[in-house]
Amino acid sequence: MSATRRQVLARTGALTAGIAFTGAFSELFAGTAAARGHHTGYGPLVPDPAGLLDLPKGFRYRVLSREGEPLSSGEGRVPSNHDGMAAFAGRRGRVHLVRNHENRVDAAISVPTVKGLTYDPMGKGGCTSLELDGRGNVLSERVAIAGTAVNCAGGPTPWGTWLTCEETEDKAGTNGYTKDHGFVFEVHGADPQRTGAVPLTAMGRFQHEAIAVDPQSGIIYETEDAFQRPFGLFYRFLPNRPLGGTRSLRAGGELEAMRVPGVPDLSAIQEPGASFDRIEWVPVPDSQAKQTPIRLQDFGPKGITHAQKLEGCYWGGRSVYFVSSFARSGEGSAADHFGQVWKYEPHRRRLTLVIAFGPSTDIQLPGESPDNICLAPSGGLMVCEDGSGAQHVYGLTKSGTVYAMARGRQNIGTPEAPEWGEFAGVTFSPDGETMYVNCYTPGTTFAVTGPWG
Structure with a gap:
C-alpha cells in the first residue's frame, strides 16, 4: 500500500507546517x-x-x-457506492438529483436493470435519479441508467443533462461483461427514457473521470484517471453538433489529447504560476482503443503529456480547471505532489499551474x-x-x-x-x-x- 499524505509528512517532520497551499487561489473564482x-x-x-x-x-x-433502502419506483434497492452527482431545476420549484454509482463486478448492491435503460446486463453500475419538491422532500427515486460500469464522476451539460463517465476500459469478455466499457453516457434526470443507455463512443473509450463543457463553443473537456503508468491524458472533444441539446452528442465529433511542448508529465511542474503557451491538441489515433489504450498509442515523435490522478474538472469564466489529486514518483510519476489545480485558457492556448498542495503543507x-469540487453560489x-x-x-x-x-x-x-x-x-x-x-x-x-x- 502506498504511503498516505499524513505518513509522508510525519516522516519528513512537516507535521507542524502552517501553509495550506501555494498559488493564486483567486484564479479559481x-x-x-x-x-x-x-x-x-x-x-x-x-x-x-x-x-x-x-x-x-x-x-x-x-x-x-x-444504500439498501427500497427505491420508490419499485425497481429494486438503492445501489451502493454513491459518487459524482449534479442537481437540475425541475418544474414548479422541483429539483432533480442525478447520482452516480461506482459499482464494479463485486458491488454489494448493483443498479437494477430496467428495460430501455440498460446498456450491458452484466454491468453493475449506473445512475439513479431523485426528484425533490420545493421543501426538499423526496418525491421519487428511480433508476436513470443501468448496465454501465464504475460510474465515477462526469459533469452537467448546458441543456440540463448529466454526462456520466465510466472509469474503466474493460472490454467485452472481461469480468463477465458482454459489451465494451469505458464510455460516456448522457442521462436525463427528469425523463431517463429520453436518453436511454447509448454510449457516446466518439468521446473516447478510456478510464473517464470528469467533464466540463465550454458554454460558448460547446467543446467538452475530459479527464482520465488511469491507474497505471503511463498515466492519464487531458482531452477535448469537438462535437459535430455543439450545444445542440439532448442527444446532440450522438452526432459524433473529434477527440484530441493535450500536448504541453517539452513536458511529458505534469507532475514535474511544481511552481504555482508556471505557464505554458502554444498548447497543442493532437488527434487521438484510435478513440475506441480497439487494440491499445489511448494513453499508450503513438502520438508521434513529440509524444503526449500525461498526469497521475486527473479527477475533478469544471468551467469557470473563460477557462477550464482540472485537478490532479496527487502524484507519487514511487508509482511512476516524474515528481511527488499532494494535489494540483490547473487552468487552461482556450482563447490563449495557455496552461497554468494555479494551486499546488504539499508536501510542506x-x-x-x-x-x-x-477530488470532486464544485463552485458554491454563496462564495x-x-x-x-x-x-x-x-x-x-x-x-x-x-x-x-x-x-x-x-x-x-x-x-x-x-x-x-x-x-x-x-x-x-x-x-x-x-x-x-x-x-x-x-x-x-x-x-x-x-x-x-x-x-x-
Whole structure:
C-alpha cells in the first residue's frame, strides 16, 4: 500500500507546517460570483448526536437516500457506492438529483436493470435519479441508467443533462461483461427514457473521470484517471453538433489529447504560476482503443503529456480547471505532489499551474487528495477529501482560507481501527440554498441547509 499524505509528512517532520497551499487561489473564482466574496467560514464543526454528519452551528442535514433502502419506483434497492452527482431545476420549484454509482463486478448492491435503460446486463453500475419538491422532500427515486460500469464522476451539460463517465476500459469478455466499457453516457434526470443507455463512443473509450463543457463553443473537456503508468491524458472533444441539446452528442465529433511542448508529465511542474503557451491538441489515433489504450498509442515523435490522478474538472469564466489529486514518483510519476489545480485558457492556448498542495503543507488543511469540487453560489469552492483518516468536505475562499464544512461520522472500520467513507458528488441546488453531498460508503446522500450567505 502506498504511503498516505499524513505518513509522508510525519516522516519528513512537516507535521507542524502552517501553509495550506501555494498559488493564486483567486484564479479559481474567475468570472463567478465567488470572486467577489470575502467569506471566512462558518465556525467549528458540532458533533452530530446521531453519528452521521458533523456541521457548523446553524446548519442541519436531511438524509435523502441510503444504500439498501427500497427505491420508490419499485425497481429494486438503492445501489451502493454513491459518487459524482449534479442537481437540475425541475418544474414548479422541483429539483432533480442525478447520482452516480461506482459499482464494479463485486458491488454489494448493483443498479437494477430496467428495460430501455440498460446498456450491458452484466454491468453493475449506473445512475439513479431523485426528484425533490420545493421543501426538499423526496418525491421519487428511480433508476436513470443501468448496465454501465464504475460510474465515477462526469459533469452537467448546458441543456440540463448529466454526462456520466465510466472509469474503466474493460472490454467485452472481461469480468463477465458482454459489451465494451469505458464510455460516456448522457442521462436525463427528469425523463431517463429520453436518453436511454447509448454510449457516446466518439468521446473516447478510456478510464473517464470528469467533464466540463465550454458554454460558448460547446467543446467538452475530459479527464482520465488511469491507474497505471503511463498515466492519464487531458482531452477535448469537438462535437459535430455543439450545444445542440439532448442527444446532440450522438452526432459524433473529434477527440484530441493535450500536448504541453517539452513536458511529458505534469507532475514535474511544481511552481504555482508556471505557464505554458502554444498548447497543442493532437488527434487521438484510435478513440475506441480497439487494440491499445489511448494513453499508450503513438502520438508521434513529440509524444503526449500525461498526469497521475486527473479527477475533478469544471468551467469557470473563460477557462477550464482540472485537478490532479496527487502524484507519487514511487508509482511512476516524474515528481511527488499532494494535489494540483490547473487552468487552461482556450482563447490563449495557455496552461497554468494555479494551486499546488504539499508536501510542506499543513496536514489538516485542506486535507488529503482533493477530488470532486464544485463552485458554491454563496462564495467559494467546496472540495471533497479522498484520503485516509477523517473525511471532510472543505470550503476554500478567495483569500485562501480553508475551513471544514462537514465531517463524516459513519465508521466503516472497527472501534479500535476506525475508518470513514470518502465524500463525493458535492453540488448545490439551482437556488443555492442547499448543498447536496454523498458519502461513498455506506452510500448516503445528504441535503445540507443553513446560513449560506
